[in-house]
Amino acid sequence: MEIVRLIVGGILPYTALVVFVAGMAYRFYIWAKLASPPMTLFPAPGDDKSTALNTFEEVVFFKSLFRGDRVLWTLAWVFHAVLLLIFVGHFRVFTNVDAVLMKLGMSEDAIGAMSSWAGGAAGVVILLATLLLLARRLALPRVREITGPADYLALLLIAAIILTGDMMRFSTEHFDLALTREYFAGLATFSNVTGAAALEHGVFLVHMCLALLLILILPFSKLLHFGGIFFTHQLIRKQ
Amino acid sequence: MSDTSGDKVASSDGIKEKVVEAIKAMRNGPRAMRMYMEMCAKCGSCSSVCPVYYGKSEKRYNPAERTDLIRRIYRKYCTLSGKLFGKAAGAEDFDPEDIEEWKEIFYECTGCRRCATFCPFGIDHSVITRKGRAILDQLGMTPATMQKVVDISLKTGNTDGANEAAFRAAIEFLEEEMEEEHGTPIKIPIDREGVDYFYVPPSGDVLVNPEATMGLAKIFHVLGMADKWTMSSKCFDGANYGLFTGNDADMKADNKLYVEETKKLGAKTMLMGECGHAHRIMKMMMEKTGWWGDLPFQITNCMQWTADVIRSGRIEFDKSKNPQPVTYHDPCNFGRSCGITEEPREILKATCADFREMVPNRAENWCCGGGGGLSAMDDIIEFRMEISGKKKLEQIRQTGAKYVATACSNCKRQLTQLMEHHGEEIDVGGVHDMLSRAILVNGKAAERTDYT
Numbered sequence: 001m002e003i004v005r006l007i008v009g010g011i012l013p014y015t016a017l018v019v020f021v022a023g024m025a026y027r028f029y030i031w032a033k034l035a036s037p038p039m040t041l042f043p044a045p046g047d048d049k050s051t052a053l054n055t056f057e058e059v060v061f062f063k064s065l066f067r068g069d070r071v072l073w074t075l076a077w078v079f080h081a082v083l084l085l086i087f088v089g090h091f092r093v094f095t096n097v098d099a100v101l102m103k104l105g106m107s108e109d110a111i112g113a114m115s116s117w118a119g120g121a122a123g124v125v126i127l128l129a130t131l132l133l134l135a136r137r138l139a140l141p142r143v144r145e146i147t148g149p150a151d152y153l154a155l156l157l158i159a160a161i162i163l164t165g166d167m168m169r170f171s172t173e174h175f176d177l178a179l180t181r182e183y184f185a186g187l188a189t190f191s192n193v194t195g196a197a198a199l200e201h202g203v204f205l206v207h208m209c210l211a212l213l214l215i216l217i218l219p220f221s222k223l224l225h226f227g228g229i230f231f232t233h234q235l236i237r238k239q
Numbered sequence: 240m241s242d243t244s245g246d247k248v249a250s251s252d253g254i255k256e257k258v259v260e261a262i263k264a265m266r267n268g269p270r271a272m273r274m275y276m277e278m279c280a281k282c283g284s285c286s287s288v289c290p291v292y293y294g295k296s297e298k299r300y301n302p303a304e305r306t307d308l309i310r311r312i313y314r315k316y317c318t319l320s321g322k323l324f325g326k327a328a329g330a331e332d333f334d335p336e337d338i339e340e341w342k343e344i345f346y347e348c349t350g351c352r353r354c355a356t357f358c359p360f361g362i363d364h365s366v367i368t369r370k371g372r373a374i375l376d377q378l379g380m381t382p383a384t385m386q387k388v389v390d391i392s393l394k395t396g397n398t399d400g401a402n403e404a405a406f407r408a409a410i411e412f413l414e415e416e417m418e419e420e421h422g423t424p425i426k427i428p429i430d431r432e433g434v435d436y437f438y439v440p441p442s443g444d445v446l447v448n449p450e451a452t453m454g455l456a457k458i459f460h461v462l463g464m465a466d467k468w469t470m471s472s473k474c475f476d477g478a479n480y481g482l483f484t485g486n487d488a489d490m491k492a493d494n495k496l497y498v499e500e501t502k503k504l505g506a507k508t509m510l511m512g513e514c515g516h517a518h519r520i521m522k523m524m525m526e527k528t529g530w531w532g533d534l535p536f537q538i539t540n541c542m543q544w545t546a547d548v549i550r551s552g553r554i555e556f557d558k559s560k561n562p563q564p565v566t567y568h569d570p571c572n573f574g575r576s577c578g579i580t581e582e583p584r585e586i587l588k589a590t591c592a593d594f595r596e597m598v599p600n601r602a603e604n605w606c607c608g609g610g611g612g613l614s615a616m617d618d619i620i621e622f623r624m625e626i627s628g629k630k631k632l633e634q635i636r637q638t639g640a641k642y643v644a645t646a647c648s649n650c651k652r653q654l655t656q657l658m659e660h661h662g663e664e665i666d667v668g669g670v671h672d673m674l675s676r677a678i679l680v681n682g683k684a685a686e687r688t689d690y691t
Contacts, residue, residue: 034268042578068357
């Protein structure tokens with residue numbers, strides 16, 4: 001058990017972060033460096049400002065997909081929007097955001113209620129969206145026939161992270177906010193990382209491990225589309 | 240026996256090396272090439288908007304799968320995950336035995352770019368299709384029907400292999416036709432230097448469906464600009480099959496002939512004809528990327544020019560000459576790749592009594608099924624008629640149109656065959672064809688009525 005805590009709690013977080021940052025930086029560097037002859041696809045914005053606006057619309061609203069496949073758009077947009085919400089919500093786990101929110105005038109109860117209602121709803125919705133995306137992948141022949149092990153693994157990994165996250169969200173026995181903040185404070189200051197009491201929760205340990213694994217593989221899998229999308233639309237929607 | 244099998248192994252080794260090297264080179268760009276290898280989420284939205292996959296929903300016709308033929312090898316040789324986890328990470332080695340299938344599959348994409356229009360990441364599978372074809376071309380495996388067109392074009396300057404005498408005879412015939420129609424001589428100048436406009440049609444618009452060229456000649460005549468334009472007896476075909484075989488050197492060699500000819504003629508404007516890929520190469524590729532440096536001339540399309548003339552009110556039409564319902568098929572290269580969608584409609588609405596839209600249209604238009612050069616391949620006519628052209632046929636039928644106007648020789652050939660194959664009595668022709676029938680010369684439209 002000690003060794004697992006050392007690897008997941010002490011080594012993996014730093015490794016994942018370094019690999020992720022370096023991996024994505026390398027991608028961005030390579031992409032930006034490569035020659036990009038015009039390959040305009042119309043209708044295309046005429047100037048840089050509208051090209052940037054178009055990229056914004058694609059990134060935030062999935063504009064092209066909306067016109068092409070409304071069912072997938074609904075699932076994909078809900079999934080990514082809630083994912084962003086959950087990402088932001090996690091800052092409350094890492095550090096004491098409450099103090100800031102209270103300065104902004106929120107009461108402790110209000111913060112707790114927001115956390116459990118918004119967080120709880122997000123946890124359910126994203127699990128549902130993920131399962132529906134998986135179901136779609138299995139049900140539609142045109143999607144199933146182009147799906148490989150990596151595509152299923154990515155979805156299953158994400159589903160497992162959500163599931164363990166939901167277990168902590170909906171049950172008090174797997175999770176202790178104060179201890180978790182203590183652990184992340186330790187991570188940030190390189191102190192008492194493996195000894196943190198938060199790591200004694202098995203579900204938390206699994207959740208951490210899978211989430212860090214996901215972060216680790218992001219730059220090497222199709223999931224790097226979260227960074228690539230800023231480039232690819234400009235390739236074709238630019239005059 | 241051992242000799243032949245030895246040869247076979249050697250040659251398949253050679254194939255493998257070349258294919259793998261070509262795919263590894265994709266790491267070095269262009270940016271799109273590398274990003275498309277790394278980015279696809281396999282969401283399947285491309286297949287739901289692809290005309291080929293619509294025609295037959297089989298794995299081999301799935302755009303993402305076609306791109307994966309190359310992507311799997313890229314992952315195997317160029318990505319860490321592919322090297323470490325192999326098939327689990329979507330990586331696979333190239334099997335030289337697959338090359339026979341490649342020869343078919345990369346010529347089963349019409350390069351229409353409809354997938355790119357709807358892909359959430361804007362992945363343009365036509366880029367990978369062209370890469371696949373380029374690899375085949377390097378191996379000397381371009382389908383014979385395509386290679387023939389390239390060879391003829393580089394040898395004679397046009398895809399029909401017509402010589403100067405044949406061209407001059409065709410032009411003479413067109414002038415006679417126009418004189419008969421209007422009772423007055425209407426000229427098509429050849430090799431005239433120092434003019435404003437050098438007209439570069441597809442050779443089909445001189446030799447096969449010449450009405451478009453007649454239409455343009457009539458506009459110049461009516462405007463009193465008969466001596467302000469010219470055609471060339473050497474360069475009368477903007478078609479350039481290097482785009483379709485993926486061979487950049489061929490594409491540039493063919494293109495250079497036309498740029499040089501324009502300079503030689505000293506024309507102020509290169510007036511591209513009703514040929515989508517020709518216009519795209521000139522305007523969107525050659526001019527934008529500056530293949531030959533700064534150009535002493537402008538490039539515009541005859542539809543843009545004509546629409547301008549119509550807007551200026553300097554020409555008039557008798558719409559009753561075109562009473563049948565007419566629809567417009569947006570050639571992919573004009574619509575999606577050059578953004579020329581309104582001008583042909585302006586011309587058709589000005590010259591036809593009953594213009595109808597296909598739905599969807601413009602940038603979202605469905606390909607005719609003959610794009611990417613497939614239209615010239617009669618060895619796959621069954622595929623073009625039953626699979627890649629299926630959606631277009633349905634779309635055209637829904638309009639109730641009796642004439643499909645389109646501005647591309649490839650589309651025209653595909654659509655003409657499609658209508659014949661499926662027993663539809665619907666004519667197919669150009670945009671300026673309609674104009675040619677309706678334009679008033681000395682106050683009167685053409686006398687002729689038998690346009691079959």
